Amino acid sequence: MDQYRPPHGLVKQQHVDTVLQRILLPGDHAQRGHVSLLLESTGGATADFRERMVLPAGHTVSFCSYLNAFPAGYWARWSILDRVRLSLEVVGNAVVRVYRSSADGEAEVAEEVRHQGQGDVDIELPLTGFDDGGWYWFELSPQKQRNVELLRGSWNALTPAPGRAAAVVGMPTFNRPQDCLATMRVVAGHPALRAVVKRLVVVDQGSDKVTAQPGYQRLADDFGEQLLVVDQPNLGGSGGYAQVMRRALDVPECEQIVFMDDDIVLEPDCLLRGIAFARYAAHPLLVGGQMLNRELPSQLYVMGELIDRRAFTWLKPSHSEYDHDFSTRPLRETPWLHRRIDVSYNSWWTCVIPRTVAEKVGGPLPLFLKWDDVEYGLRSASRGFPTVSVPGIAVWHEPWWKKDEENNWQTYFHSRNRMVAAALHGRLPHFPALFGAHLRDTLRHLVSMQYWNVALRGAGVRDFLQGPDALSSSLPTARQRAARAFERFAPVTGPVEVTETPLGDGAGDLPRQVAQPPGTSGASMFRLLVELVRGCLPVSGGHAGHGHPRLSTDQAAWHVLAALGGAAVTSPDGSHWTLRERRPDVFRKLLAETLISHGRLALAFPRTRSKYRRNRQRLESLRRPSIRKSV
Structure with missing residues (x-):
């Protein structure tokens, strides 16, 4: 099966105060499904490293892809920016052609630059005309029958972000120590991410402890004081994330709280993108990562979801689909992907919550699991903090159908x-x-x-x-x-x-x-x-x-x-x-039980509803329940 493997090796640290989205290259270990998320067409190009690509003469490489195109519609709607800059470091003679798309997927050339020799290519682009959606992307074409090298690339802001990039990243785990350790290793191996993570909090609620695994101590020594492992009884996802939030707020310099599941496959740059989006937001908001299919890496499993506020069921937003496979239907050929969608919440496989939101909204309800992320998204929105699920910010996660x-x-x-x-x-x-x-x-x-x-x-x-x-x-x-x-x-x-x-x-x-x-x-x-x-x-x-x-x-x-x-x-x-x-x-026994329980529900719901609302503040408090000390 085509399994995505996270990047390995060192990555250059760039200026985190202006980089919105670094251009990601496949590297020498990437599987086919992962490449389709990075490049629309390779043109015979080779990328032995995550930051360097060699383009053969006579071919064009297109970066019109889910992880490398720039979702301008989302930045235009939610951020303080009115312009962005595409910055590339190129060796050789090449044409850089920048495209922009409309909300219905129609594309046109926005800028074209001819580059010679070795140096930087900087192209400023407006974020106007993206009210309903649209993307920017670029193509690189070698000239004069000579190879060209792309040494690095990024989509940047023109001014540093407000505030600080200072995140506490946390994940509850329950008897998945190897998955948890794998994610910890990815964070440990990414210097740019390490520079903004003030603490990595692992809330271990299982019996097969992370701290007892081979390789843990080496990671713990590497992280040093950056790592905090909390041992507590199994309080479910909601209890684990409440512990993460509580510990994050104990870190004075923390500005962003990042929730992650323990069984994801992480592209660390996506966390940096989420933190950057939160910092440049015009108003505080939750930044959600979308879900890619861990079993089929090229598939966007969930782009975002709404909640039907009448029947309280999940809804697919208009202009979105489930299970979209980029290896067969690339971004350029999929009009619905160009329209911006709005969501009710974001699941906590990855979600960035600004400190100010946590302080004003409170913690997850004691629901153990299921609907805790939905309730938090609805509560945050009701208090003026919407959720945005941003394309290009994503993790790979096991699809729901496997859980049965x-x-x-x-x-x-x-x-x-x-x-x-x-x-x-x-x-x-x-x-x-x-x-x-x-x-x-x-x-x-x-x-x-x-x-x-x-x-x-x-x-x-x-x-x-x-x-x-x-x-x-x-x-x-x-x-x-x-x-x-x-x-x-x-x-x-x-x-x-x-x-x-x-x-x-x-x-x-x-x-x-x-x-x-x-x-x-x-x-x-x-x-x-x-x-x-x-x-x-x-x-x-x-x-x-x-x-x-x-x-x-x-x-x-x-x-x-x-x-x-x-x-x-x-x-x-x-x-x-x-x-x-x-x-x-x-059958008869359960039918009777069902009719009785639903009859009671019909009679008692208004009164019970009032009880929950009167106790809302206590349920949201991060001071409950008592938690064991960290190890």
């Missing part, structure tokens, strides 16, 4: 914390949309024979109704509570054998009217009601028997599973199957 969250204990936190976020940030007249969506989805999981999922969603609703006091006090035991709810109806699972294949059409020999999805919302509701009645009845006829079909995840829609007596559904990554079987006694 519908079939494990994390469903509990999705359910409970979604309600908490809605209580704090939703309007009461919109509650019916949230209620209807949650009940509908729970019943669909029920007819899909995902009994563990239904139990977890019900537990989440019940625990939400216990109010904010229970939310805080249960943080140290939240993981175990969710696991117990899952174990009530834990499914039978098994590995997928190489010789096994799912059904070809996902419906077996089912009648066409059953295999096809309901055509309208009314038809869907009627079909769901029919299947709820059928699920309460004894298994008979076509629902009985032990020869359960094998379905892929894509094939296992609720309306298909509802018509079966059972099925073995393959996990999204194809590694194992989960057995789903019709069990009328369990």
Whole structure:
């Protein structure tokens, strides 16, 4: 598989007060998927180092790429800058041609410079006319049939940034010590990043400790006082990030707080870009990194997301797509990538939070995991601090589909914390949309024979109704509570054998009217009601028997599973199957529990919502909970 590997070797330190975005070159170790993020076309160029490229005569190299083009629309909208400078150091005779694009992807030549000999090429470019989006990029063409060398390049501001580049970078970790150490090594090996990181905080919440790993001590000696490892019980992502923020605010010179996941693959320049964007922002804001696919490095998995403030579900912003592969659809040929998008929040795989925001907004809520980043983004925006997810600032992260969250204990936190976020940030007249969506989805999981999922969603609703006091006090035991709810109806699972294949059409020999999805919302509701009645009845006829079909995840829609007596559904990554079987006694029990819990939710939500809002300040406080001393 085409795996991205982080840069190795030393990188020249540049003037961090003016560099917005350094030009990144593939180096001698880059994989094909990574190259497509750096160069649109190589023209036969070779880059043995991260800062030096040799361009053969007669070829043009284009830097119209996700990581090297300049997202002018975002800088024009959010920063204090009205001009930027492209700075290159070139050896040889070459033409530098700068392009600019509009929000709909139409491109034109903005500047053209002919360079001779060895020296700097500096081109000033205005940030006007980018109201809705657009990029700058450049091409380099050797002249006179001679090779040309590019020694360095960057997009710069004309004046130093306000304030200081002084960051505390932090990541919680839970039994992923090797991933954590890999990220630490990347930070350690980048002098420009080391120069602005005042402290690297690792919050270790697992039993397989980072400090016990081979190679840790050498890293610790290298970092010296820059490194702080905090050992604490497993308080989830929210508890880990709260510790990071608390420790960051204890560092007087800290101006930026950077949250990172422990299982990312890091391009260190992206952290420098995020810090620069935060410093040049016209007003304080959160700078989010976008998500690239760790399994397919050339794929932009998530560009940014919105939250539906009625049903509290995720939405894809207009003019964006999931799973965009730059190796097959480069930036120049993808018009939607040129339009600026706005987001509701940014996940904490990487997010830069200015100190002033943390001081005024507070810390993450004690949610353990799921929705903590969403809630923080919504809270920050409500207090005047928006979130911007900036192209070219990104990390590689495991895609969500590999986690298979519908079939494990994390469903509990999705359910409970979604309600908490809605209580704090939703309007009461919109509650019916949230209620209807949650009940509908729970019943669909029920007819899909995902009994563990239904139990977890019900537990989440019940625990939400216990109010904010229970939310805080249960943080140290939240993981175990969710696991117990899952174990009530834990499914039978098994590995997928190489010789096994799912059904070809996902419906077996089912009648066409059953295999096809309901055509309208009314038809869907009627079909769901029919299947709820059928699920309460004894298994008979076509629902009985032990020869359960094998379905892929894509094939296992609720309306298909509802018509079966059972099925073995393959996990999204194809590694194992989960057995789903019709069990009328369990079905009736969970249906009753679901109707009771949602009935209570409908009656008690307004009162419970008021409780959460009255306790908002306590929930946001960084003084809870008590944390063990660092090691």
